[in-house]
Amino acid sequence: MKFAARLVLSLACLIAAIVALGPIFWAISTSFKPTNRIFAVPPEIIPLSPTFAHYSRLIAEGVQWAFLNSANYAVLAVLLSLLFGTVAGYALTRYPVAGKPAILLIFVGAMAVPGFSVLLPTQLLASELGLYNTYLVLPLLYAGHILPFAVWVTRAHFASIPRELEQAAEIDGYSRAEAVWKIVLPGAKPALLASATFGFLHCWNDYVTGTTMVDQPELRTLPVALIFFQGFHGRDWGALMAGVAIATIPPVVVFLLFRKYLIGGFADGSVKG
Amino acid sequence: MSVSSSGVRLHPERALTSAARQAKLVGSALVGPALILVIAINILPAFYGFYLSLHKVFFFANEGYVGLANYAALFSDPFAWQAIGRSLLFTFCSLAIAVPLALLAAMGIRRLGRWGSLLLTVLLVPWAMSPIVVALLWKWILVPSPGGLVGALFAAFGRPPQDLLTDPMLAMPTLIAVGVWRNFAFATIILIGGLGQIPKDLYKAAAVDGLGALESFYKITLPLLAPSLLIVISMLTISYFNEVQLIIGLTGGGPIRQTNTLAYLLYNTGFVELDQGRGNAIAIVMFMINMALIAIYIRILGKQPGAAA
Numbered sequence: 001m002k003f004a005a006r007l008v009l010s011l012a013c014l015i016a017a018i019v020a021l022g023p024i025f026w027a028i029s030t031s032f033k034p035t036n037r038i039f040a041v042p043p044e045i046i047p048l049s050p051t052f053a054h055y056s057r058l059i060a061e062g063v064q065w066a067f068l069n070s071a072n073y074a075v076l077a078v079l080l081s082l083l084f085g086t087v088a089g090y091a092l093t094r095y096p097v098a099g100k101p102a103i104l105l106i107f108v109g110a111m112a113v114p115g116f117s118v119l120l121p122t123q124l125l126a127s128e129l130g131l132y133n134t135y136l137v138l139p140l141l142y143a144g145h146i147l148p149f150a151v152w153v154t155r156a157h158f159a160s161i162p163r164e165l166e167q168a169a170e171i172d173g174y175s176r177a178e179a180v181w182k183i184v185l186p187g188a189k190p191a192l193l194a195s196a197t198f199g200f201l202h203c204w205n206d207y208v209t210g211t212t213m214v215d216q217p218e219l220r221t222l223p224v225a226l227i228f229f230q231g232f233h234g235r236d237w238g239a240l241m242a243g244v245a246i247a248t249i250p251p252v253v254v255f256l257l258f259r260k261y262l263i264g265g266f267a268d269g270s271v272k273g
Numbered sequence: 274m275s276v277s278s279s280g281v282r283l284h285p286e287r288a289l290t291s292a293a294r295q296a297k298l299v300g301s302a303l304v305g306p307a308l309i310l311v312i313a314i315n316i317l318p319a320f321y322g323f324y325l326s327l328h329k330v331f332f333f334a335n336e337g338y339v340g341l342a343n344y345a346a347l348f349s350d351p352f353a354w355q356a357i358g359r360s361l362l363f364t365f366c367s368l369a370i371a372v373p374l375a376l377l378a379a380m381g382i383r384r385l386g387r388w389g390s391l392l393l394t395v396l397l398v399p400w401a402m403s404p405i406v407v408a409l410l411w412k413w414i415l416v417p418s419p420g421g422l423v424g425a426l427f428a429a430f431g432r433p434p435q436d437l438l439t440d441p442m443l444a445m446p447t448l449i450a451v452g453v454w455r456n457f458a459f460a461t462i463i464l465i466g467g468l469g470q471i472p473k474d475l476y477k478a479a480a481v482d483g484l485g486a487l488e489s490f491y492k493i494t495l496p497l498l499a500p501s502l503l504i505v506i507s508m509l510t511i512s513y514f515n516e517v518q519l520i521i522g523l524t525g526g527g528p529i530r531q532t533n534t535l536a537y538l539l540y541n542t543g544f545v546e547l548d549q550g551r552g553n554a555i556a557i558v559m560f561m562i563n564m565a566l567i568a569i570y571i572r573i574l575g576k577q578p579g580a581a582a
């Protein structure tokens with residue numbers, strides 16, 4: 001009986017893993033097939049004569065610049081949100097702040113407001129302010145999207161670190177800023193990595209903000225460039241799946257490297273407080 | 274005498290209040306930049322959107338105040354009502370599949386130990402992907418040809434390949450399946466946390482009392498998991514209700530408006546047709562529905578220990 005239950009569980013896990021990863025594997029496999037083999041019947045699970053042609057095709061189209069834009073926007077936004085978020089998170093646990101309950105409510109509320117429901121007025125506002133079609137509009141908006149999470153997670157972490165730790169350092173002759181920099185921040189590494197990972201995934205994976213805030217080809221993000229490529233070249237599945245592969249590798253690698261902190265951050269920030 | 278004694282008493286108090294005031298100033302200054310950025314980007318546009326929704330705005334040009342005409346036009350449009358219905362259908366069907374699936378996965382993963390955390394990682398990979406990239410990927414998986422993955426599956430059962438995305442009956446279920454595939458595992462994270470907080474002794478006591486596995490699930494697991502379940506349900510509700518990228522990438526609202534949700538209607542009206550006055554009216558309606566959902570979300574989060582710290 002126990003063995004049978006174990007078997008059923010293992011089988012279910014195997015099926016779940018295949019359903020989760022199979023489609024991604026299939027896309028990557030397609031991206032390495034020569035165009036005339038992509039529709040082969042029966043389908044080739046593993047390409048028999050692999051080629052990099054689809055990847056060079058994307059490079060010929062300049063997709064690497066969109067890749068670079070996506071990376072720059074995401075890194076800028078993450079740095080901005082970590083800087084402002086950590087400072088705010090620290091102040092909210094260590095200082096009296098005017099209107100603290102209202103401020104916390106704004107951060108929680110903003111965390112839950114999906115960017116899409118305010119995207120249209122944001123586009124018009126950006127166009128009025130001359131931010132539309134600039135290099136900074138996306139990093140700024142992304143930073144605003146991920147900041148509430150950064151504040152929430154770092155605040156929860158600072159609240160769990162005893163104030164005495166800093167006071168001891170201050171007695172030893174450190175200034176408050178030094179104590180924070182040398183004692184508190186290193187201890188907050190899990191919270192910082194959690195919000196950085198979450199932030200990177202949000203920025204890298206966005207499509208709607210990217211496609212509505214800039215329309216100059218040089219400013220495009222990777223997902224926007226891929227959809228444009230699809231628009232021009234239709235069902236060139238080999239090249240499109242090569243695009244899917246390069247758009248998927250960075251967030252999945254970042255997720256795999258920092259999953260421990262990300263998962264912990266969600267558990268801390270939402271369930272355990 | 275009395276003057277000097279009160280002076281002695283007042284002095285440290287005054288020093289204290291000025292120190293407290295200074296601390297409050299420093300604290301507010303430190304929170305300021307984050308607060309300003311969040312308000313400017315997440316909240317201010319909602320007010321501007323409301324202002325614009327009372328104007329006729331076409332192609333970035335404001336053609337003047339029209340009162341509630343945009344709303345009147347919106348609510349007298351049967352397609353808008355249909356879109357609200359499609360949104361609710363998409364949201365609640367997705368929830369009805371994702372939440373039990375996430376719970377099942379969470380219970381299985383907890384039983385598996387080290388292999389469980391590997392499985393959780395595997396299941397979360399689609400969640401780490403961009404929704405629009407997921408849409409591109411599934412468009413290829415679903416391509417109606419015997420050379421496609423789903424086409425090959427149909428062929429294995431002796432059926433001709435079928436285009437699930439252009440079939441009016443099947444497009445919505447397919448969209449729901451892809452949406453659940455992408456993000457149900459995210460709910461699993463929170464449910465695993467919730468399951469971990471249920472004391473194991475309760476199950477032992479239940480076993481002693483002769484409760485079966487199913488009974489202890491209904492009488493112990495579900496009631497004690499309620500807070501986590503509520504968090505998961507509210508987060509997924511907001512996420513599904515606002516899903517637009519999958520729809521842009523997979524169906525474009527079609528076939529015959531079957532997947533034309535409110536989010537997609539907003540995208541199409543405001544960003545494609547550039548009827549920005551009416552688009553903003555839709556955005557305000559969506560924002561209101563979101564706020565209602567978020568009010569529930571905050572109430573639930575607010576009840577968590579530590580949330581008030």
